[in-house]
Amino acid sequence: INAEYMGQDGQCAAGLQEYENEYIRPLADLLRPYSGVVPLALVIEPDSLPNLATNQGNPHCGASTAAAYKSGVSRAVQVLKQAVPQADLYLDAAHGGWLGWQHNLDSFMSVVQQLNIANQLRGFSTNVANYQPLGTPCPALESQGQPYCRVYQGAECCADPCNLIGQYNFGNNEMNFAQLLVSTAQRHLGVGSLKVITDTGRNAVTDMRQSCSNWCNIRGAGAGLTSTTQTANTSLVDAYFWLKTPGESDGCTQTLPSGRQCPRFDTMCASVDSIGSRSGEPRAPEAGMWFDYQVKQLAQNAKL
Secondary structure: OOHHHOOOOOOOHHHHHHHHHHHHHHHHHHHHHHOOOOOOEEEEOOOHHHHHHHOOOOHHHOHHHHHHHHHHHHHHHHHHHHHOOOOEEEEEOOOHHHHOEHHHHHHHHHHHHHHOOHHHOOEEEEOOOOOOOOOOOOOOOEEOOEEHHHHOOOOHHHOOOOOOHHHOEOOOOHHHHHHHHHHHHHHHHOOOOOEEEEEOOOOOOOOOOOOOOOOOOEOOOOOOOOOEOOOOOOOOEEEEEOOOOOOEOOOOOOEOOOOOEOOOOOHHHHOOOEOOOOOOOOOOOOOOOEOHHHHHHHHHOOOO
């Protein structure tokens, strides 16, 4: 959903109609025969609402765009839940390195609250297509009236490869972020039974980045725990999944493997941590395309 589909009413009407009729409804039709036959877990719009919640000052996130995002996500949940009522829907909530600051998480939950969809969700998805460490869950968010990792800085669960705790972000790993996420959801949404699923497809290595803000085709990453419901906190985290297929490119280098210039180049894919930014490394294909060099590196560094 974006402003290029702006309708005459100024609310991106054409884009919303296209989104529902050409994407959401065909997806619902595809899934409908499987409702009640096999378990279905649906991840709703990775990064969309986190972007909206944390970029409200961006001129590209004006009132019309915000209204379109909210309307589109709300409608997607309604249509999918109606078509496959037994499916578990998980609304994407980015990851601890993004929403782990309490003000960001409060902003995100404020947006979710406006959509009035909490009672149709099983919970939230985290770390989709990202590299944040899974980590070990702390036994509680707080101890002695302070954040747990302020009191027990040397605890295993307080390992902090992205140096987030010193920035007052206690989502230092995805297990701790899950606690923050659900606790904040309870306060904002009044729903006490929400759960989390986490993408572990590429987070086996925890210290391979110079900056954890880098996300594109990260050098030295490894495939993480394979999909399972046997999580470190089964009361909170339903499953680990390989949600983004390991080996799918995050985005292209400025020059494609063919030698052509990439039409969708993002400067984040030229970060110091990205494969292809060093001399002698292969160029990266466009997002979603198979990146053979990357998948072999993920396999080499895997901790399954």
